[in-house]
Amino acid sequence: MRFSNKNNELDMLHGSLADKILLFAMPLAASMILQQIFNSADIAVIGRFESAQALAAVGSNGPTINLFVNLFVGMSLGANVLSASFIGRNEKDRICEVVNTSMTLALISGLVLLIIGVATAVPLLVFMNTPSDVMDLAVLYLRLYFLGMPFIMIYNFGAAILRSKGDSRRPLFCLTLSGIINVILNLIFVIVFKMGVAGVAIATAISNGVSAIMILRYLAGEREPFKFTFKSWLKAKIKLNKNHLIMILKIGLPAGVQGMLFSISNICIQQAINIFGAYASAGSAAAMGFDFLTFYFVNAFTQAAVTFTSQNYAAGDIARCKRVYNLSMLLSVGFTALACIICYIFRYELIGFFTDNQEALEHGVIRMVHAVLFIWMCNLYEITGGAMRGMGWSVLPAVLILLGCCAFRLIWVYALPFMWLGDFASLMNIYPYSWIITSCMALSSYYLYVRPRAFRKLKILK
Secondary structure, three states, rough: OEOOOOEEEOOOOOOOOOOHHHHHHHHHHHHHHHHHHHHHHEEEEEEHHHHHHHHHHHHOHHHHHHHHHHHHHHHHHHHHHHHHHHHHOHHHHHHHHHHHHHHHHHHHHHHHHHHHHHOOHHHHHHOOOOOOOHHHHHHHHHHHHHHHHHHHHHHHHHHHHHHHOOOOOHHHHHHHHHHHHHHHHHHHHHHOOOOOOHHHHHHHHHHHHHHHHHHHHHHHHOOOOOOOHHHHHHOOOOOOHHHHHHHHHHHHHHHHHHHHHHHHHHHHHHHHHOOOOOOHHHHHHHHHHHHHHHHHHHHHHHHHHHHOOOOOOOHOHHHHHHHHHHHHHHHHHHHHHHHHHHHHHHHHHHHHHOOHHHHHHHHHHHHHHOOHHHHHHHHHHHHHHHHHOOOOOOOHHHHHHHHHHHHHHHHHHOOOOOOHHHHHHHOOOHHHHHHHHHHHHHHHHHHHHHHHHHHHHHHOOO
């Protein structure tokens, strides 16, 4: 295995694949899982030391936050793919411009998110049918949370650059340390200073600042062409390369729009959940953390599929691209299914950790049984979409997910009579059904349309 501890670079173009995919994906999965555990500390601390209304205010803001964040985090995937492609083509001299362009985009997007989030907090929460007894707390939490958006963007774009060369370990360390700080500050601000939802929001913003500073320090210590410092950035003649920006947006914008539309559908689902009252919202918020927890295995192996495919496709290695897809799918399904089963077996204990209210507990368990248990199915379209993006096909997977996971869910929420039946479980069935539909469309498109054309293009170029 070609992995240099000195430069933290993983050789994705030669040698064995399964161990390298694991070496890339598992630290990434661990970083996202740790981040979710630390984020869940917000909910746990609020749920245990504040009211159910405070718990609902923090938990129900998740879809709203993701609505904005996913658009720009998706763009960071474009930076990953572009940088990885230059590595595959052995054009490392062009990566420096990618780094400068990516970090400029990170700063701009972070400031834009901060302004939009603060300005639109009230109308968004009104649109989501946020209960009146939760509204003031939810607005306060959302506005304070968005103060840390520039830090979140800097971290994500910086981490994307490191991961393009196979370094997923140092981003893990950044999130681990910042997460520990987040938990400690949560306890201090909520228990000691009685700051409630404001305390957990401020703690999150501070911890995001720590992760951003750490990722910048790592980039500053890199060798060229991955090195980045604000001093060299200010002196650089080109801070935003037009051609690189177009490529980043071409790859990353569809992924970002996909994530944003995905969040819109989840906001509509949250709107429906809120109809069942504060306890349903609180229970769903507690279970939602385990949605994310299990999905992070999917996300990690998807990013592995994107990065490995990008390098090997750029290098013209068709056989290796096929092996990357097969191994990423096999490994991801295995790890995700195991996580889903564990969550199902211990569902009462896990939800009970966040709330001792019986009604909230029962709603959380329903979400665990009808949604979390089946998240392993997301691999079928996410890994497939990742392979498409690694070969330069970014719009198609976004459209498929838009139709299967977004449009279908909107029809389910607004056209079916679950609200009149008052059946929370029927609402939760929206998840597995949408995953089945999206997976069928993605797999057929990949095998019958995208892969034959992408590989034929490589053969022509050879």
